[in-house]
Amino acid sequence: MTTPKTAGAYHIPVLLRPSVEALRPERPGGIFVDATLGGGGHTREILRRMAPDGRLFGFDQDLDAAQNAPRDARFTFVRGNFRYLKNFLRYYGAPQIDGLLADLGVSSHHLDEGGRGFSFRYPEEQLDMRMNRQAGLTAAQVLQTYPQERLAEVFRLYGELRQAPRLAAAIAAARAERPIATCGELAALAAPLLPRDRERKELTKLFQALRIEVNGELSALQELLQDALDVLRPGGRIAVITYHSLEDRLVKNFFKSGNFSGTVEQDFYGRTAAPLRVVPPAFIAPPQEETETNPRSRSAKLRIAEKP
Ligand SMILES: C[S@@+](CC[C@H](N)C(=O)[O-])C[C@H]1O[C@@H](n2cnc3c(N)ncnc32)[C@H](O)[C@@H]1O
Known part of the structure; x- marks a missing residue:
């Protein structure tokens, strides 16, 4: 039983416009993934821009997020861990995709509502912290x-x-x-x-x-990125919003080099062989108006990469 502590929304989406625009959801027949449905803010914006024949899969490992799944024939809610991206997509008959967005970490709902035990601001709560x-x-x-x-x-x-x-x-x-x-x-x-x-x-x-x-957050992120690279079609994009330096470093290194150490490998002829191309700028941070109205966006960084 969840007891709301605040009258606030489930979650205010962060860096909404640049992250959704990065995916170019308008492309006809495009297949997209929102790996972190949460309150559904990004998902609703992707659907608003998406072509009538597009498809969107929204993942969340927390069943509470199901209440935010939009009723739209183009949308499928996947209640599961995004670390199994490739398997889930195969199961749903969509082995290749045109874009993926991941807005990492917990939602405001986790921190503020329903006795989930994530925060010392609620001292009486049992220490749980599981998203699933x-x-x-x-x-x-x-x-x-x-x-x-x-x-x-x-x-x-x-x-x-x-x-x-x-x-x-x-x-x-x-x-x-x-x-x-x-x-x-x-x-x-x-x-x-x-x-x-x-x-x-x-x-x-x-x-x-x-x-x-x-929540095994860093290993889940690594598996997600690796799967995303495999399932992405040429020209497809990955956009990731991170909230702390550990996850940001993983994303930065992976986008640069295709591995988590960030070492760009070279072939026999000295040509570099990175499987993704970073879409400039290196990262996008929220503008001041956003951090003022939504303090949780303060540490956010959006990074975008494209599969050549
Ligand atoms: C920051 S919130 C996303 C908010 C969403 N973009 C919005 O605008 O409402 C992150 C969500 O991702 C989910 N999540 C985090 N790690 C996950 C994982 N490994 N697999 C599936 N869902 C995950 C959390 O349960 C949470 O609901």
């Missing part, structure tokens, strides 16, 4: 079962937290007494170990690190 509530470990289970060293690694790699070892040690000591069950319990445990003047920022990073781990 039918699979995987909850954040509380991760905190309870991971070895201390692995927790430290998660906080260091995904939160870039200097206090990662101390945080992991404090969690290991606390859980030996009793499980850390709520967002408030985790925040209370971590806060004294963080610099006072940056406490909220660092807590945000800690919660983000856990969320990335719980």
Whole structure:
């Protein structure tokens, strides 16, 4: 049962116009994917511009997003993880596509509504953080079962937290007494170990690190990009909106080189062999009017690439 905490919308779409325009959805008979349906903002805009004979597949691993699936004969909702893009498309008889958009991470709905346990702003909530509530470990289970060293690694790699070892040690000591069950319990445990003047920022990073781990976000993104490259037709485009440097680095490197280290390979004759072409500019950030009206867009970066 979900109890809305705010009267706000499910999610305000970020960088709506440039991301949808990048796909050139008007092309006749085009097949497109919105890998992250969420509140359906981007999907509705793609449909508005799409040709009558176009098709759009909207993915989301969270069943809550199904309520935002538009009723349009050209649209198919795929309730699943985008890491299986290629398999799902084959299943739906669309093995090749003309464009894919991914607007990564969680939606406002996840952060603000329905007891999903993503944020220390709601201390009483159970630490869940799963976008797909039918699979995987909850954040509380991760905190309870991971070895201390692995927790430290998660906080260091995904939160870039200097206090990662101390945080992991404090969690290991606390859980030996009793499980850390709520967002408030985790925040209370971590806060004294963080610099006072940056406490909220660092807590945000800690919660983000856990969320990335719980949802396997970076591996899902890597699999998505690899599948997208395979299914894209020549001339087709990928547009990705990222919200933190870890995912942005993966996208940037992949667009540049076709791999995640960003090393452009050369053939025997010294010719470079990148499978995608970056569509300039290198990235697009939201204009000031957008960041003012929608603070969640502040860290967004849109990158676009085309298959030659
Ligand atoms: C930032 S929101 C998308 C918002 C959407 N563009 C809009 O304008 O309303 C990201 C959405 O992607 C979904 N999501 C994140 N990772 C996913 C994955 N690996 N597979 C499928 N859906 C995913 C989340 O559940 C969330 O609803």
